[in-house]
Amino acid sequence: MIGFRGALLFVTHDRAFLNRLATRILELDRGKLTAYPGNYERYQQRKQEELATEASHNALFDKRLAEEERWIRRGIEARRTRNMGRVRALLDMRKEYAARRNVQGKARLALDSGEKSGKLVLEAEHLSFSYADRPIVRDLSLRILRGERIGLVGPNGVGKTTLLRILLGQLEPTRGTLKHGTNLQVAYFDQARAQLNPEARVVDCVGEGKETVTIGGQTKHVMGYLQDFLFPPERARSPVKSLSGGERARLLLAQLFTRPANVLVMDEPTNDLDIETLELLEELLLGYDGTLFLVSHDRAFLDNVVTSCLAFEGDGVVREFIGGYSDWQRQRAETPVPVAKDSPPARTAAPATESKRPAAKKLSYKDQRELDQLPARIEALEKEQAQLQASLADPELYRRDAAAFKKLGERTKALEVDLAQAYTRWEQLEAQRTGGNS
16 A cells, blocks of 8 residues: 555545555544644644643643633622723623533543453463364463463464364363463453344443442442443433444443453454554553453554464464564564474475476366366456445344344454455465475
8 A cells, every 4th residue: 555656535544554555644533524644643732732732722721711700700889990991801701611522532441350360361272173174273382371462463363263162171172281270260252243232222331220330449329320432321221232333332331340350351352443542552451450352453453452372374283473563573584483283294495496306296187177267256246245244244133134234243253254264275286286385
């Protein structure tokens, strides 16, 4: 995209993408559209400067308004002799105050990490798991200690959610052992938002029939707590099925954070969240003293939050890297991908001369036809995936037809698997056709 010579207008919550690509930022804030030259970092600097200037101006204005209000309320003698020009100026000040644009509300997040877990959270030895003949995880061994923040990275459909379910004990591994530590209190943020009852009211999802919630030992009225997540009272009484994607994400966070948890599992929590809420969630997780498992495609979020990454390198190989997303990219360029123990042994590399490269192998008629058809199949699957995602983004879909919404969600998950398999098969056939030199 950087090499594109035309004009580009895009909307994104991906700060890394925005910072790298944008040359001008258009901000819609409190009904006003403002342009800021430069990338996202420059925009943040300018915005903070503007807000500081605005706050200073408002403080001086409020002080002067308070003085004028005291003057107009003096005794009867003062009012008889008051300056009518000053009165008109006061009326204008009142109008200006009433029309003042207030800074948009920000979510106020708090998380109860509960009691401490044991020092060892989990230990896996030689874990493997497959769907039919498709390996998801091969021979994974790792130890997770209390307080670690683990990011899971890799393409869609590669098996990140499946690995989470294995580590949580919801799926049995095909091979290997898994040991959990003591006193674990797990809270799970589900990317499908399946924990939310679409027919329930927002307030009932959080309060569960009670008028108060307790967070970190402090009791709050449930309506006040929901306002911390930007749900005004009228919205808090609405059914879940009427919420937008971003509102559902905030509601699930609100529901999740009412429960003490020393192990927090978050599967794509950044989807649909605005940038301000993302940054607040970052701050919250950085101060969280429990153990975190995080799946996200937001590179900046991963860089800012996690202490290590479990990276899916293909063909079921999962490796652990210290640091965030950028650290993983740098380290994987320096470290060759290991061969899984249950994979066929690799051949010794030959010197890089044309005469000793593996010879291309002529494909069978069936394989050649499959290879010829795969690009069109992949294109069709990606097109269907884009259409489904566009349909699921419609907040009114669930209200109109809940069954159709569920069916589309199931089809989307199946498409991710089909696409991953199609790409893998295409790579296999292409490598076979070219003798491994594609």
